[in-house]
Amino acid sequence: MHNFKPIKQPRISEEVFNQLKEAILSNDFRAGDKLPSERDLAEQFQVSRVAIREAIRALENNGFVSIRQGAAGGAFVTDLTFEQLSSACLDLFLANKISIHELHQVRILIEPEVARLAALNAIPEFTKRLLEAFEAEHPPGALLTEDIASATKVHFILAEMCGNRFLEAIVNSVIKLNAKILEEIKPNPPYSIHPPGLHRPIVEAVLAGNPEAASEAMRNHAAIFYDNLMNLEKEYRERVDVGVDLHLKNQVLCTLS
Numbered sequence: 084m085h086n087f088k089p090i091k092q093p094r095i096s097e098e099v100f101n102q103l104k105e106a107i108l109s110n111d112f113r114a115g116d117k118l119p120s121e122r123d124l125a126e127q128f129q130v131s132r133v134a135i136r137e138a139i140r141a142l143e144n145n146g147f148v149s150i151r152q153g154a155a156g157g158a159f160v161t162d163l164t165f166e167q168l169s170s171a172c173l174d175l176f177l178a179n180k181i182s183i184h185e186l187h188q189v190r191i192l193i194e195p196e197v198a199r200l201a202a203l204n205a206i207p208e209f210t211k212r213l214l215e216a217f218e219a220e221h222p223p224g225a226l227l228t229e230d231i232a233s234a235t236k237v238h239f240i241l242a243e244m245c246g247n248r249f250l251e252a253i254v255n256s257v258i259k260l261n262a263k264i265l266e267e268i269k270p271n272p273p274y275s276i277h278p279p280g281l282h283r284p285i286v287e288a289v290l291a292g293n294p295e296a297a298s299e300a301m302r303n304h305a306a307i308f309y310d311n312l313m314n315l316e317k318e319y320r321e322r323v324d325v326g327v328d329l330h331l332k333n334q335v336l337c338t339l340s
């Protein structure tokens with residue numbers, strides 16, 4: 084068990100937060116573990132229960148624990164994932180702090196490299212899934228959300244194949260953000276912005292284990308996608324009802340320009 088040190092500094096709950104976080108990061112508490120009760124922690128830290136409560140709330144806000152209510156409740160350590168990165172990026176986009184153009188710049192910088200690395204790692208386990216995902220793209224009659232989900236799978240698998248979890252997380256954030264934007268712009272038909280077959284040169288190059296061709300094909304894909312997105316701008320602006328103040332709608336309008 085982790086030995087917590089008593090605190091004499093002024094910012095008590097912050098110090099409690101730091102120590103608890105340290106204990107979680109050093110695996111003294113693992114995913115699924117329940118933190119000691121408020122009363123026990125107050126005793127160990129020799130601080131008030133209010134300070135403990137504040138610290139635990141901060142841990143919850145930062146994604147380190149989730150709070151369960153009831154008799155068997157308490158603060159449970161969460162499994163740290165990169166999901167937070169996606170939601171942080173989405174929040175920044177919604178707060179108008181990432182534009183579509185900036186998103187595209189990152190995409191065109193990173194995704195060709197991811198495709199290149201994927202081609203170097205074209206083992207059967209991955210290539211089978213990649214081909215299946217490609218062949219299942221754009222099912223006929225699919226609604227927008229389903230169409231987007233079918234067309235993003237190849238990107239997610241390539242990211243997984245690249246063998247770098249941080250790169251994978253960044254790509255996943257970028258793709259999820261893109262999907263959100265498409266759900267707002269509502270291209271009609273759904274596949275008009277991402278035409279069927281767009282992934283074919285990428286998938287073929289990766290399956291052939293050709294890193295340079297995979298990188299080039301992905302660069303083309305990103306450029307075509309961005310052009311289509313820009314072409315939809317005018318139509319989208321005409322379609323949007325000025326009276327509707329959906330935040331995302333406003334954000335898309337701001338950042339498309």
Ligand SMILES: [Zn+2]
Pocket residue numbers: 234238277281282304
């Ligand atoms: Zn794509």
